[in-house]
Amino acid sequence: MxxxxxxxxxxxxxxxxxxxxxxxxxxxxxxxxxxxxxxxxxxxxxxxxxxxxxxxxxxxxxxxxxxxxxxxxxxxxxxxxxxxxxxxxxxxxxxxxxxxxxxxxxxxxxxxxxxxxxxxxxAIYGLTEVCRADLPGARLVANPGCYPTSVLLALRPLLLSNVPLAGPIITDSKSGVSGAGRTPSQTSHFVEVADNFSPYKIGRVHRHLPEMEQAIGWWRASAPPLVFSPHLLPVPRGILSTIYVTLGADATEANLRALYGDAYAGEPFVEVLPAGELASLAHVTYTNRCAIGLTLVGRTLILTSAIDNLIKGAAGQAVQNMNVMFGCAETAGL
Known part of the structure; x- marks a missing residue:
């Protein structure tokens, strides 16, 4: 025990x-x-x-x-x-x-x-699907941020592939209010949030940006720059990231879908959605899952990635890491 x-x-x-x-x-x-x-x-x-x-x-x-x-x-x-x-x-x-x-x-x-x-x-950067082999002997694990979890799981197969990329990676992310924590503030007050939808910390301001850039650099040294635009959703929990990546050469959605299917085959908590299905909060709230959708428009790949910010974006992923550290079934408790 x-x-x-x-x-x-x-x-x-x-x-x-x-x-x-x-x-x-x-x-x-x-x-x-x-x-x-x-x-x-x-x-x-x-x-x-x-x-x-x-x-x-x-x-x-x-x-x-x-x-x-x-x-x-x-x-x-x-x-x-x-x-x-x-x-x-x-x-x-x-x-x-x-x-x-x-x-x-x-x-x-x-x-x-x-x-x-x-x-x-x-410290091991604890994106479990990436660092699984390093966890059993780890003394210290840094659980990823919630926004980075949604963005990095969606981008990693593409960044590790030989698909050429051009132009900035644009990430438009939305989070439920629980992402701001339990300490109240004016921006998280019910009257400010209800019936509203607002961007915040646009530009090179949000503290999750360097975390994402660090991991992107690990996976592709010459990756395009990242533009990150977070928004506050008037819902209690969940993150939905819509990511736009311009490809440097023609590709087919079928080939990209095969790339993602191979990357996440057998992963208990990452689901690559079928063609035509887009990730939504309803796919993931109250679960440790990440749902990823792919849509190709010309040379622009549009990725939709959804997680529950409190579970896959925090506590659930932490327990997932603990399970691997201590040799439990990775899905135990989750």
């Missing part, structure tokens, strides 16, 4: 982890921690949750767990990871602290000096 600790359990992602791990046949929750709600039970914060006692992070009994999930703000997550790793506990970090390999890039995008730059080279 894998003994699990969860830091930041009172956020949306932390609560999703609790839901998944409660039904996991090979895991048990040893502690749930929350700085803001310590002394309460999780049920007092989420009425449908189990009545697990919430403790302060500093009081977490690390000697009682095999793995710690960090659902914490950036910087705080890295500081906690150092403590957990020193105690011999494996770490799956759901913050951004270990996603970027370059400490200077992290400092630029997050306006904070990295608390543990010596760990950046060790």
């Amino acid at each position: 894998i003994r699990v600790g969860i830091y930041g359990a009172t956020g949306y992602t932390g609560m999703e982890l609790v839901r998944i791990l409660q039904r996991h046949p090979g895991a048990e929750i040893a502690f749930v921690a929350s700085q803001s709600q310590a002394g309460k039970t999780l049920r007092q914060v989420f009425p449908a949750a189990p009545a697990l006692p919430l403790i302060a992070g500093a009081e977490a009994p690390l000697d009682e767990v095999d793995v710690a999930f960090l659902c914490l703000p950036h910087a705080a997550a890295a500081e906690t990871a150092v403590v957990a790793l020193a105690a011999g506990v494996r770490v799956i970090d759901l913050s951004a602290d270990f996603r970027l390999r370059d400490a200077a890039a992290y400092a630029h995008w997050y306006a904070h000096t990295h608390p543990a730059p010596e760990l950046l080279a060790e």
Whole structure:
């Protein structure tokens, strides 16, 4: 039985982890921690949750767990990871602290000096379908961001192919409001979001952009530049990315569809949709799935990619990584 600790359990992602791990046949929750709600039970914060006692992070009994999930703000997550790793506990970090390999890039995008730059080279970028072979021996896994998960799974087969690409890759992504986290703000207030649909952080502003560019560079050194335009959908959860890629030579949709079918054959959580079917939130909400649709118009390949931001984009993918790390069935609990 894998003994699990969860830091930041009172956020949306932390609560999703609790839901998944409660039904996991090979895991048990040893502690749930929350700085803001310590002394309460999780049920007092989420009425449908189990009545697990919430403790302060500093009081977490690390000697009682095999793995710690960090659902914490950036910087705080890295500081906690150092403590957990020193105690011999494996770490799956759901913050951004270990996603970027370059400490200077992290400092630029997050306006904070990295608390543990010596760990950046060790951290496995946990896009499970890509890093599966590296997970069994990993001490530290950086769970990808939600937008990057939807975009990178859709682009990777194309980037690794010999299909020539031309012009920018344009990614038009939309997220449900839970992607903004549980702390309220004016932009996530019901009155601001309901009956509205708005772009935000257009241009080279969103912090997920360097994460996507980093992975794209791993897979194709001469890839076209990425243009990323995120939007806020007036729905609780889900991400839909519509990606436009101009091909550098003629291709057929049948050949591209075969490329994607081969790339994701046997993947339990990635579905390449049949011709004529486009990915939607309805394909994936409340699941750990990624649905990918392909449409070719002339030399423009239009990819539609949908995930649940709280599950495949966060807690579900984290458990998927844990399963591979500890030799469980990859689909366990999911």
